[in-house]
Amino acid sequence: MGYVTRVSCLLAFLAMTDQLIAPPTVEAPPASWWRNAVIYQIYPRSFADSNGDGIGDLPGISSRLPYLKDLGVDAVWLSPFYSSPQADAGYDVSDYRTVDPIFGTVADASELIAGAHAFGLRVIVDLVPNHSSDQHEWFQKALAEGPGSLFRERYHFRPGKGENGELPPNDWPSIFGGPAWTRVADGEWYLHLFAPAQPDFNWEHPAVRDEFRTILRFWLDLGVDGFRIDVAHGLIKEDGLPDVGSDAEWHLLGVGESPCFDRDGVHEIYRSWRQILDEYPGDRIAVAEAWAPNLTRVAHYVREDELHQAFNFSYLGTAWNVHEQRQMIDESLAAMNAVGAPTTWTLSNHDVVRHTTRLLQRADGEVAGRKPVEVDPVAGLRRARAASALMLALPGSAYIYQGEELGLPEVIDLPAEARQDPAFHRAAGQDGYRDGCRVPIPWSGEVAPYGFGPDGGASWLPQPDSWAGLSVAAQAGVPDSTLELYRAALAVRRSHPALQPIDNLRWVTAPAGVLAFERFADGAPVFRCTVNLGDQPVTVDRPGELLLTSGPVEAGPDQVVLPPDTTVWWSL
Known part of the structure; x- marks a missing residue:
């Protein structure tokens, strides 16, 4: 019997013995749903194609809502689908109140939002306020x-x-x-802090502020549950636009202190946005993509009267070792708890090398978005599964990037003529290798495009021949698959009382190379997560019943042998 099958059987048993509470009904989601939500990022052009043109679209997403419900996520975040010349994959918006024809229509967006709500899923949409398209x-x-x-x-x-x-x-x-x-x-x-086709707005001008308040209301009136704020730290520039020095070099995934990022004036904007969000029923939220010199500065974006969450990019780039992981988890929780906000956790998104590849490649914690190199796919997947199980056990809200639940690796051998990242074609700066994480996901079949579209035509980026075994159809119901691991982990996370609060974590003494922590319900420790981050098997005492393992373990009555890169969840 595979370890995911064991998890399923154990969940059924625990449910019968009242050791786990029943999952909430989709008709009545809990208040402040976002504080411990699992949010699934959809990159629309790479998720599902409804009309056979090789590009994913909104009707395609609507057709896959049952899959997302079965996966067990709480909400979806959609990357931009607005009218755009697509100079930067939709992050160059020409009209914020229309849907680009390649993705559908406003009616399709409305249908998608209503359909998601019918499945108990919230919908967060990208908002791009730092810059527009040059065709605006x-x-x-x-x-x-x-x-x-x-x-x-x-x-x-x-x-x-x-x-x-x-x-x-x-x-x-x-x-x-x-x-x-x-x-x-x-x-x-x-x-233009990004491409020449993306001129920066002047946020000191009242017309810009008025315009975006009306844009917020347009989509809130259509029913969206919130916004992910692109480049949230970039709206205000220092007076006079002073020089930074001839040796300045900025990277998309790690901009430090500068005259055009993380200026204090941005917070006035977000306080006005929060007032709008609070006018609407249903707990609407805003999530900051905010890079700042430290987590304390990031926490400024999620003070009580500002935004609700901020992405934890510091965690995404943390090295895979006990010291760095524990230190970053502690710093993240402390910074967000200080302002009463939930900590967020994520390992992959549309701008970075997929963590199935990156964690093996970047064990030293370098910036996540650099040019990927080939790694051992078996070892990479093993480490990625362990990291995902660790992340999903942490207090707060977790973000999943489409395809990570299938264990998709980074595609590193895309031909130059297929690449569309605008930075790829410029001489310096951001690396330009973001296309490798944006390849359309496989749904079914033995050959590309693996059920991505209705007629088998080529997808906008080519998919590897090796992805047949990673498709949804190939993994669904297979006990040891990555898809079933995610489904089992999300079921436990949604059901277990200790995994609901956002601030209950206590470290447990563990052998060298092992990270272990407990979480509480009613004041008592009832859940433990144990992770072997080392390169050798480690024997640990068995504190309770096995709930979930990211990979095979040798389990005896009193002890368990954890192979390298393995995470175990226990019910105490």
Whole structure:
């Protein structure tokens, strides 16, 4: 009997003996659902294609809602699907109130939201407030009307330096490589911290603030349950746009202190947004993608009158060893508890190397988004499963990136002509290898595109031949599969009383190379997570009944032998 099968049998037994509470009904989700929610990120163009054009879309997502319900997540977060020229995969928005035709229509979005709610799933949508597309109506008017126009004031237009204005206004680099300034035909320059097709808004202008308050209301009125705020730390720039020094280099996944990120003025914006969110019923939320020099600064975004959650990127980049993991978990919990917010945990997203590959490649904790290299797929999956089981046992809210529940590895051999990350085609800066984590996920079948679309046509990024065995159909119901491990872990997480509070963790003494902690219900320890992060098997005492294991273990009546990169959950 496989270990996931053992978990299923044990769950049934515990339910009968009242050791686990029943899961909440989907009709009446608990208050403050977001404080310990598991949120599943969907990258729309790579999730499910309904019309056979090779690109995922909103109707495709709607068709897969039963899968998400069965997986056991609480909410979905959708990467951008707004009208866009797709210069940066939709993070260059030309109209915030329409759906791009490649993804569907506003009616499709409404149907998706209603369908998700019918399955007890919340819907969070991406909001991109730092910049627009250069095809946005405002920016086009700014170009047409020339220097001094009112629409230029809504962006950052400046005269250049040098004798004839031929030099950029300052030395800021673009995160995607090259300078952060582009010169237009009349000689002025505009600021774009990302690609030239993504001009930054001037958030000191009242029209920009008014516009986004109406955008929030548009989608809240349509029924969305919240927003993920892209580049939440970037809206306010330091007065005067001062130079940072000629040696400055910024990376998408680790911007430190700078004159254009994490300025105190952003918090006034988010306090006004929180007032809007609180006007709507149903516990609507906002989640900050906020990079800051330390976790204390990140916690400023989730104070009581601001946003609800902030992504914990510090945890995502933490090295796979006991000291670094324990230190980061402690720091994360302390920073968020200080402001009464839940800690969030995530291992993968659409901007970083998938952790099935990265954790073996990046054991030293380097920045997560660097160019991936080939790793042993068996060892990579084993470590990824252990890391996922550890993450899902921590107090707070967890984010899952589509396909990680299938154990998908990073695709490292995409041909250059297939890549669409705008940074890939620039000389320096952000690495440009984000396409490898965005390859469409496999649903069924023996050959690509593995049921991604209805007619078997090629997907927008090619899928590896090795993914046939990783598809949903290939793993569903298979006891030892990664999919069934996630389903079992999410079932325990939803049901076990100790895994509901957001602040109940106590470390337990463990052998070298092992991390162990307990969680409580009614003041008593009733759950333990034990992880072998070392490279040798370790024997540990058996404190209770096995609830779940990330991989095979040797279990005796009094002791259990944990292989390297293995996590065990116990009921005490």
